[in-house]
Amino acid sequence: MRFFAKTAVVLGIAGLLFPAHSFSNDTLILKDIGEYMLTRGRAYENLRYLCKDIGPRLSGGAGAAKAVEATMRMLKEAGADTVYLQPCMVPSWERGPKEEAVVQYGNNRQRLRACLLGMSKGTPDQGITAPVVMVHDFDELRALGADKVKGKIVFINYAMRPELITNGYGDAVRFRSNGPAEAGKLGAVAVMIRSVTHALDTFPHTGSTRYDKDVAPIPAFACSTVDAEWLSALLKKTPDVQLFLKATPKQGPDVLSYNVIGEIKGSRYPDEIVTVGGHLDSWDLGEGAHDDGAGCVQSIDVIGSIKALGLKPQRTIRAVMFMNEENGLNGARAYADSAEARREKHVYAIESDLGAFSPVYITLGGTPTQNARVREWLPLLRQYWVLHMPDGGPGADIGPLRRLGPMVGNMIPYSQRYFDYHHAASDRFEAVHKRELEMGAAALTAMCWLASEWGVGE
């Protein structure tokens, strides 16, 4: 691609970026916000700190506690009028020593790159060894029946479907969530899933699993997709394959933790609240860069950019670092409970929890009137390449707040790469592109600014 081609393209598009519109002052403010993020924003350096100086931030652990302190400081540095902690109880689950997963066949042994799923029960201290039976979905599992499953380790080798462009994760994660209960029901002694990712690589991807109260809980692992392919090939040609699994996680009583909140008081309607957030906790295998350090540092820069530009929002803008999204959602509940108890008036809430990739959609989760009203802002957002505002719900952390009636939204980035990193050791600071992170911060700020200036109607 040569210079004049690019220039021609850009000029061609630029004509459409600033359509005739009644929001002429906002157009300029949004330009300033974008410029701030891309030249002076703090999101990238703040993310580096969360990832490199702190690292994994699983709820209840030392990393999460440090991240509470760090983001309080960042919010103060961003110039928030008020910074405070909001208590919530969170689970205390720890992976313990590195898990072991070793395939045994004939005289051979092969170690798998595998991890325990989050919140899973452990194995006995000495581990367990059992024959492996492979299935590709729950239909195959049920067809085997208890006769062929009892006493065995079920390997669910369901590959995330490549042809599903947006909902491959929702489709595949069923096996991570329900695998232990479905296999346990038939008498399996453990379950191992293929990691939920499009990537063919050597990272095991963790994530919460759950148990049915009527089924005895069994340990639940995930192996990397490369290992899943290898094991699948082995099982097809080798009749007698045993798997040794060992994991000794610790789960104690719930412990006290916090949401971290910083806000700019509204100049005209201080009691009307616009919330923007991400979640501060992360899984323990990676640095929680995309999931969801990004959403936190972007939300902090919503505050930082508005203060640095000397803007005075009419409504209160509140940045929330939610605790415990990954394995409990207790921070999100605490936030909604507190809002209800204090009879706060929440007008709009949006979150960023789908990775630090460039935003392209913002969902509109209000009344039809509100959605139509906010959709009028789309031409303003196009300068950041936010191109679509479909009706749609919020993310997990804003979910509980819905009962208080605010309009909600979710920032959806272009995320074909997201599941390469999701819940794995590959979710590191180096996987985040600075400009893409900053584009997201700009889009969130724009939405918060417009909601605080114009309200979202009824």
Added chain:
Amino acid sequence: MRFFAKTAVVLGIAGLLFPAHSFSNDTLILKDIGEYMLTRGRAYENLRYLCKDIGPRLSGGAGAAKAVEATMRMLKEAGADTVYLQPCMVPSWERGPKEEAVVQYGNNRQRLRACLLGMSKGTPDQGITAPVVMVHDFDELRALGADKVKGKIVFINYAMRPELITNGYGDAVRFRSNGPAEAGKLGAVAVMIRSVTHALDTFPHTGSTRYDKDVAPIPAFACSTVDAEWLSALLKKTPDVQLFLKATPKQGPDVLSYNVIGEIKGSRYPDEIVTVGGHLDSWDLGEGAHDDGAGCVQSIDVIGSIKALGLKPQRTIRAVMFMNEENGLNGARAYADSAEARREKHVYAIESDLGAFSPVYITLGGTPTQNARVREWLPLLRQYWVLHMPDGGPGADIGPLRRLGPMVGNMIPYSQRYFDYHHAASDRFEAVHKRELEMGAAALTAMCWLASEWGVGE
């Protein structure tokens, strides 16, 4: 991000992906096309071959010749009804031995990561040594005047502006294109620019430069942005800095090369042509993965997917691997000249030459009536996350065809990362994400299919 959040989001959006529309059959066909690309597409493996088995493909060189053979084979394998070569003369410029750029100050020497710009003159065989004078733009250069520039090496340290979201390249590349003429006019003996990239890294980025016929040509280099920062700091504190530059490129007479063309004959209007293309040549420092192996293999899969799915387009669909986009555009001219000479009827033409990133825009470069008509297809394209169809021009290779009057378009991917790789050794196969490449192939195929089925009007 947890499973139910993602699921909720996706379901929320999914409702909008397939709006009520009169193109119900096309909706299904486009779904098949997407599924083909993401499960059976050949684009990624073909790109691997172009990058890893062939490598750099500068016009007139051995790599380009191999790529002509390889893409002929790929088009045949894709099932094209006809595959043929279209001759064009191309420059023969070779970089020669690795360039040298060494800073000398006091008793110190520091080698810079630098390269000669494309089409630049060389230095004398023994190299040149001269004092360095740094400027940040042409105003500073002109303010210095001939007195302070004559006999020196001008270092133009213009950083690509981070706040420009879409046109930072067009803004910065002026210095690569016009730097030699502007500095030469004032008597400089050579020029070195800061590489045109947002990234702060150690790769020099090449690209074509040019000379004014009234100004004696001087050698033109680019250094990496990291080296530019270092040299800038040095020059601010050290009065006497000399730079040794050596490069001995070879330029011979133009040589014969080819565009590679494969087509599916239209079932109903075989004389009406829909063109899709990318360029086969690349700069010599990298593998030409994003620029523009991607556009070639995507275009080949336009043919491949339509044939594999048994679709019979009404109009002729032609995939063109243009030669010599980077340093001449002679392939593009040959294509337009041939079309004119044969009085071909070209109805629509689109190209992909902005990287293998996920497509989000498609520009519409037709009459107002045509643009309005094609914009009606946008809801169909949303399943691939193509979200916007602004008026806009084509890329460089389709440009010359415009005089024959077809509607033209350009596929614009989300490309904040593009200039990290552009014209540098970092533009390697490994920098391409398989699914993003495939999404682009699907979008191109969809546009070609719809144009061939429905036409684009007048």
